[in-house]
Amino acid sequence: MKLDGDELASYVKQRHAGEIKAMRVKPKLAIIMHTDAGIATRTYVERTKKGYAQDIGAECEIHEVSLDQTGVTQLIDRLNADESIHGIIVQLPYPGVEIEEVLAAVAPYKDIDGLGPESNFDMPTPQAILWLLAGYNISYKGKNAAVIGQGRLVGAPVADMLENSGAIVTRCDNSTPDLAAVTLDSDIIISATGQAGLIKPNMVKPETVIIGAGTSDIGGSTKGDLDKALYLDDSLKIARNTGGVGPVTVAALFDNLLIAARTF
Numbered sequence: 487m488k489l490d491g492d493e494l495a496s497y498v499k500q501r502h503a504g505e506i507k508a509m510r511v512k513p514k515l516a517i518i519m520h521t522d523a524g525i526a527t528r529t530y531v532e533r534t535k536k537g538y539a540q541d542i543g544a545e546c547e548i549h550e551v552s553l554d555q556t557g558v559t560q561l562i563d564r565l566n567a568d569e570s571i572h573g574i575i576v577q578l579p580y581p582g583v584e585i586e587e588v589l590a591a592v593a594p595y596k597d598i599d600g601l602g603p604e605s606n607f608d609m610p611t612p613q614a615i616l617w618l619l620a621g622y623n624i625s626y627k628g629k630n631a632a633v634i635g636q637g638r639l640v641g642a643p644v645a646d647m648l649e650n651s652g653a654i655v656t657r658c659d660n661s662t663p664d665l666a667a668v669t670l671d672s673d674i675i676i677s678a679t680g681q682a683g684l685i686k687p688n689m690v691k692p693e694t695v696i697i698g699a700g701t702s703d704i705g706g707s708t709k710g711d712l713d714k715a716l717y718l719d720d721s722l723k724i725a726r727n728t729g730g731v732g733p734v735t736v737a738a739l740f741d742n743l744l745i746a747a748r749t750f
Contacts (some may be wrong), residue, residue: 619694
């Protein structure tokens, strides 16, 4: 079985469009993007995020700037004070600043990326992983789940979410002595390392649920954490390499935006 994020995200998008038609205000997102953003980042922001906003009837404005620490914080302060804006994103990477301080400057009730220390929202990618499991009726309560990679954006928070929902979580990183022993004993594997092809067929048992949420750029090509041979095993429940977690992450982000607009 392939876990199809595009399909799940399309259902969420339809729901969002219907909800916005019934709202008294039109949700509005502001994205701060550095002028030196690469082509991949720029495409992701302009086509994927702004495109999703247009599809559901929300507004999205992009502030393309090269401001220093003081300048970008002042911009965030202005956006915080603008009552027409319900969500603010600092698109990463944003070079030349103390990024944790910049992220902390976003008002918690507008921090729909969930990156600030006081944010009112869950981070979209961990939330998307749980949505993908739920969308395919995959129960994780009481199941052994290996979460590989403990980064603050994906691995650590999704491990917390699964544990809080009743899964038996093993947290793995590059210091784990025998990763294959852990994965072979797991019902669910979530890999968010950015190490291309890390999870190989001999590391998983039949009928395992596998989600790759890490990517790396090798020779100009984007590679995922999962060995491509895994996608040939029909016994596995595996998220699509393209159109897996990514589309649901964007849907979860805009779900946060709609919540912000309703509660502002």
